[in-house]
Amino acid sequence: AQSVTQPDIHITVSEGASLELRCNYSYGATPYLFWYVQSPGQGLQLLLKYFSGDTLVQGIKGFEAEFKRSQSSFNLRKPSVHWSDAAEYFCAVGQTGGGNKLTFGTGTQLKVEL
Amino acid sequence: DTAVSQTPKYLVTQMGNDKSIKCEQNLGHDTMYWYKQDSKKFLKIMFSYNNKELIINETVPNRFSPKSPDKAHLNLHINSLELGDSAVYFCASSQGYRSGETQYFGPGTRLLVL
Structure with missing residues (x-):
């Protein structure tokens, strides 16, 4: 069965610093991978997704993620964090067998210090 | 215009309702x-519907019953509410149910069972 691990429950960074959120997945085939962001009291918003092709994926709000098959990872990065990036970040893997079922990680809460 | 909307936003109720x-x-x-x-x-x-037809039905107690009157609406009815049902329930939609279709989330319904 597919699974997603986000090893960091909480991360604190200073505004302007770089950010990397880790995501490891377990899936037998080539996965569909997603990063979503959830601001306090809000729904989830898609940041970016990977299907195939270029392993470096660009998303909204200046985020990018790199798919590394050898490490089963799909880490999210941003070169310079803004205070408004404080939120919960979820990595998810989609199965390829139809039904578009997403399996989410447990999330990483990002705090930004001014 | 809100793309995916949910009502109510908050729901506080007694066990058994x-x-x-x-x-x-x-x-x-x-x-x-x-x-x-x-x-x-x-x-x-929990569930997924495509054009009013059930696609995904995870291991959910049968006290939860989804109903899709048309493809633009998917309601969730919960019988005999229990304390453990307290959670945030998110609705989402996608163009289709092929693997990898982007899912767009609603703002969530915060359910508290007392």
Whole structure:
């Protein structure tokens, strides 16, 4: 069965610093991978997704993620964090067998210090 | 215009009651979903419908019954509410149910069972 691990429950960074959120997945085939962001009291918003092709994926709000098959990872990065990036970040893997079922990680809460 | 909307936003009720949560999407999508987010922020899919037809039915107590009157609406009815049902329930939609279709989430319904 597919699974997603986000090893960091909480991360604190200073505004302007770089950010990397880790995501490891377990899936037998080539996965569909997603990063979503959830601001306090809000729904989830898609940041970016990977299907195939270029392993470096660009998303909204200046985020990018790199798919590394050898490490089963799909880490999210941003070169310079803004205070408004404080939120919960979820990595998810989609199965390829139809039904578009997403399996989410447990999330990483990002705090930004001014 | 809100793409995926849910009502109510907050729901506080007593154990044993029956309640419904409504979801509507104006994106013209064919597929809709219900997710449950527990107190630890873990998100898990419950149901998925495509064009009013059930596609995904995870291991959910049969006290939960989804109903899709048309493809723009997917409601969730919960009978005999229990304390453990307290959670945030998210509705989502996608164009179709092929693997990898982007899912768009509603703002969530915060259910508290006393």
